[in-house]
Amino acid sequence: xxxxxxxxxxxxxxxxxxxxxxxxxxxxxxxxxxxxxxxxxxxxxxxxxxxxxxxxxxxxxxxxxxxxxxxxxxxxxxxxxxxxxxxxxxxxxxxxxxxxxxxxxxxxxxxxxxxxxxxxxxxx
Amino acid sequence: xxxxxxxxxxxxxxxxxxxxxxxxxxxxxxxxxxxxxxxxxxxxxxxxxxxxxxxxxxxxxxxxxxxxxxxxxxxxxxxxxxxxxxxxxxxxxxxxxxxxxxxxxxxx
Numbered sequence: 001x002x003x004x005x006x007x008x009x010x011x012x013x014x015x016x017x018x019x020x021x022x023x024x025x026x027x028x029x030x031x032x033x034x035x036x037x038x039x040x041x042x043x044x045x046x047x048x049x050x051x052x053x054x055x056x057x058x059x060x061x062x063x064x065x066x067x068x069x070x071x072x073x074x075x076x077x078x079x080x081x082x083x084x085x086x087x088x089x090x091x092x093x094x095x096x097x098x099x100x101x102x103x104x105x106x107x108x109x110x111x112x113x114x115x116x117x118x119x120x121x122x123x124x
Numbered sequence: 125x126x127x128x129x130x131x132x133x134x135x136x137x138x139x140x141x142x143x144x145x146x147x148x149x150x151x152x153x154x155x156x157x158x159x160x161x162x163x164x165x166x167x168x169x170x171x172x173x174x175x176x177x178x179x180x181x182x183x184x185x186x187x188x189x190x191x192x193x194x195x196x197x198x199x200x201x202x203x204x205x206x207x208x209x210x211x212x213x214x215x216x217x218x219x220x221x222x223x224x225x226x227x228x229x230x231x232x
Contacts, residue, residue: 045225046223046224046226047168047211047223048223049219049220049221049223052219060219062220063125063220096167096168100215107156108156108216108218108219108221109173109215110158110160110170110179110213110215111168111213112179114169115167116166117166117167
């Protein structure tokens with residue numbers, strides 16, 4: 001059974017870069033067939049998709065965050081990472097990594113596995 | 125971006141009763157709709173995908189229906205572990221999947 005685990009600083013200063021890593025166990029990112037995703041949830045709010053990466057390096061970002069987001073993958077470590085630059089208090093959220101099966105045709109698939117989440121607070 | 129709207133925001137239900145949650149899409153998402161359950165301090169858990177297919181291990185008291193723009197999650201005979209927040213998500217407009225704001229099912 002696949003497991004995902006986020007790691008990274010829980011406190012980031014305004015204007016700095018938020019960095020998180022998701023370590024995958026029980027599945028190989030290199031196997032293909034899945035997109036590896038970042039999703040965030042503001043306190044007491046709904047969920048916001050941030051972006052996906054495929055093992056080959058294909059990347060898709062949420063247009064609203066695209067100018068500040070970088071997602072990368074390290075298949076040798078079975079990890080993928082998120083960087084969000086120029087953070088403000090509005091970026092305070094729980095950040096989840098998740099897995100989505102490559103969908104048929106032009107549609108996607110649901111997120112079938114999630115990490116526990118990592119709370120990141122942006123504050124000086 | 126497809127806006128997903130859920131109703132009601134909060135639903136108060138007594139244990140053993142049923143609950144019906146609604147989700148509307150701003151435009152047709154076909155049957156590319158999922159439901160998730162989230163308990164405090166936990167990640168969302170996939171309940172339903174394809175609008176009506178239960179995910180692995182999900183009890184039969186959870187059922188989904190709908191297509192196009194209107195969807196429903198029905199929970200029959202609520203158990204104590206079912207009190208949680210439920211989110212719908214469309215994945216038709218890939219890769220820009222979007223979530224509803226959630227419905228909290230609380231104990232009456």
